[in-house]
Amino acid sequence: MRRAADLLIDTLAAHGVDRVFCVPGESYLSVLDGLAGRADVVAVTARHESGAGFMALADARLAGRPGVAFVSRGPGAMNAAIAVHSAQQDAVPLVLFIGQVERAHRHMGAFQEIDYERVFGAMAKWVVEVRDAARLADTVATALHAAQSGTPGPVVVALPEDMLEDAVDGAAAQPLARPRAGASQDDLRRVAALIAAARRPLLIAGGLLKHEAGRAALQAVAEAFGLPVAAAVRHADLLPNDHPQYAGHLAYGAPAELADAVREADLVLGIGTRLGDVTTQGYAFPAAPRPAQDVVHVWPDAAVVGHIRQLAVGLVADPAVFLADLRAFAPARPAAAHLAWSERLHRVAAGLRRWDGPRDAEDGAVFGAVAQAADRLLDDDAIITIDSGNFGGWVQRLMRFGGGRTMLAPSSGAMGYGVPAAVAASLRCPGRQVVCFVGDGGFLMTGNELATAMQCGARPVLIVADNGSYGTIRMHQEKHFPERVSATALHNPDFAALARTYGALGYAVNHSGEIDAALAAALAARRPAVVAVRTSLQHISAAATIGQLRARAAGARG
Numbered sequence: 001m002r003r004a005a006d007l008l009i010d011t012l013a014a015h016g017v018d019r020v021f022c023v024p025g026e027s028y029l030s031v032l033d034g035l036a037g038r039a040d041v042v043a044v045t046a047r048h049e050s051g052a053g054f055m056a057l058a059d060a061r062l063a064g065r066p067g068v069a070f071v072s073r074g075p076g077a078m079n080a081a082i083a084v085h086s087a088q089q090d091a092v093p094l095v096l097f098i099g100q101v102e103r104a105h106r107h108m109g110a111f112q113e114i115d116y117e118r119v120f121g122a123m124a125k126w127v128v129e130v131r132d133a134a135r136l137a138d139t140v141a142t143a144l145h146a147a148q149s150g151t152p153g154p155v156v157v158a159l160p161e162d163m164l165e166d167a168v169d170g171a172a173a174q175p176l177a178r179p180r181a182g183a184s185q186d187d188l189r190r191v192a193a194l195i196a197a198a199r200r201p202l203l204i205a206g207g208l209l210k211h212e213a214g215r216a217a218l219q220a221v222a223e224a225f226g227l228p229v230a231a232a233v234r235h236a237d238l239l240p241n242d243h244p245q246y247a248g249h250l251a252y253g254a255p256a257e258l259a260d261a262v263r264e265a266d267l268v269l270g271i272g273t274r275l276g277d278v279t280t281q282g283y284a285f286p287a288a289p290r291p292a293q294d295v296v297h298v299w300p301d302a303a304v305v306g307h308i309r310q311l312a313v314g315l316v317a318d319p320a321v322f323l324a325d326l327r328a329f330a331p332a333r334p335a336a337a338h339l340a341w342s343e344r345l346h347r348v349a350a351g352l353r354r355w356d357g358p359r360d361a362e363d364g365a366v367f368g369a370v371a372q373a374a375d376r377l378l379d380d381d382a383i384i385t386i387d388s389g390n391f392g393g394w395v396q397r398l399m400r401f402g403g404g405r406t407m408l409a410p411s412s413g414a415m416g417y418g419v420p421a422a423v424a425a426s427l428r429c430p431g432r433q434v435v436c437f438v439g440d441g442g443f444l445m446t447g448n449e450l451a452t453a454m455q456c457g458a459r460p461v462l463i464v465a466d467n468g469s470y471g472t473i474r475m476h477q478e479k480h481f482p483e484r485v486s487a488t489a490l491h492n493p494d495f496a497a498l499a500r501t502y503g504a505l506g507y508a509v510n511h512s513g514e515i516d517a518a519l520a521a522a523l524a525a526r527r528p529a530v531v532a533v534r535t536s537l538q539h540i541s542a543a544a545t546i547g548q549l550r551a552r553a554a555g556a557r558g
Contacts (some may be wrong), residue, residue: 025072
């Protein structure tokens with residue numbers, strides 16, 4: 001006989017979970033006690049539950065299994081909700097364990113009591129409260145299975161604190177077999193025939209291919225069929241960006257040159273992407289519900305395939321398995337028309353990386369200069385985390401990804417992801433450079449996880465775009481209410497000095513000529529560092545300045 005809490009940890013270990021992220025709470029003290037002294041499952045203590053959740057999401061991406069976080073009941077659970085939402089939006093497997101009040105006090109309005117099924121039911125794939133300790137191990141195995149089956153996503157498991165102290169018999173639950181559906185031979189022939197008949201086919205690749213087998217299958221099919229590959233939002237690392245089949249990144253507000261070029265496709269294959277509103281530029285390409293071209297959609301969940309748009313072929317299948325099987329139906333050599341079309345799209349994508357605009361303005365460095373410096377100085381296998389904000393547009397446009405260089409970024413648009421994700425990535429891959437791009441707003445949401453990095457031995461380099469504004473919202477203000485600034489201005493600390501108070505290195509960059517030296521020194525130090533860049537607010541995005549936005553608004557008014 002042993003405690004339920006110990007059996008829970010043993011079950012996590014049996015599933016290959018070697019690291020969990022937490023903010024400690026009294027509602028799961030038994031689990032914390034069980035983790036003490038264990039080497040096979042290490043607890044990383046975050047400084048905020050949102051940070052713990054974001055760390056778990058990044059760890060899931062890199063480890064190839066569900067990320068795991070533990071938080072306390074009530075306020076802890078609410079702080080972690082942002083990670084649950086991001087896991088759902090990004091299709092990342094996450095299991096969030098939440099402490100719960102004693103079983104005898106449930107439904108009595110006890111201290112910090114919450115009905116988690118009602119709170120998380122619309123976001124999570126499954127919400128369960130374990131009241132019988134004898135069912136705990138099996139429930140944990142089912143939760144881990146559910147998080148990564150079908151459409152990957154979040155599962156929430158509530159743990160009444162007294163249940164964790166119950167004595168239980170039995171061994172740790174072992175992993176449940178994951179279903180991996182493939183397409184039939186007839187379906188594969190049909191898709192291959194559609195590709196052969198098309199003059200301008202385009203493959204849009206998404207996050208479910210973001211693993212070694214998925215990337216390999218994607219590249220093999222792209223080369224065999226001569227297919228251009230555009231990356232779904234925040235997944236520009238699926239194919240090396242200098243590969244002749246790479247056709248660009250369909251990110252937020254994709255550049256007009258790219259958006260116009262890909263719209264000429266007469267066949268779209270959406271593989272491992274839900275083809276949501278951002279990747280499709282507001283359900284415009286491929287349009288919903290009636291696209292202008294034939295669409296093939298491959299996703300491992302019948303509830304997604306054909307849900308919002310008409311399809312030529314809809315397949316419920318593992319995207320990597322589908323691509324590996326489709327490779328056998330490739331022609332002896334790619335069609336000349338397909339190669340010419342790929343070359344054209346690749347020229348457009350490569351051209352977007354060429355930027356020779358101003359590197360400095362009166363109010364600071366233009367962030368494009370920072371992105372170019374990082375592209376030059378970072379290793380080819382660097383891990384780059386990107387928080388949400390307009391600065392990310394420069395990074396996504398000017399930096400090379402793929403071929404070993406990894407992009408970790410939330411398509412959910414959640415601010416605060418970047419720093420915690422960088423900490424988790426550095427812990428998971430200690431031999432690789434880990435660099436985070438984050439705005440001043442995002443840093444002040446979760447930048448306190450720099451303390452976690454110092455405590456746990458992580459070594460991320462954090463590049464802060466300090467323009468004194470919630471820049472993305474300011475951009476929208478200038479588009480819709482030009483010259484009427486409200487609630488977006490920020491008063492910031494000295495970020496380099498703040499980094500030094502944590503024990504990290506701090507570098508202040510005030511103009512573009514200082515970028516290379518500061519970033520090179522931060523990378524060479526191999527310890528946590530912050531490179532704070534006084535960033536031009538006037539050059540508010542990679543697409544326009546504030547002055548240009550105001551001029552356009554004035555022109556629209558007549």
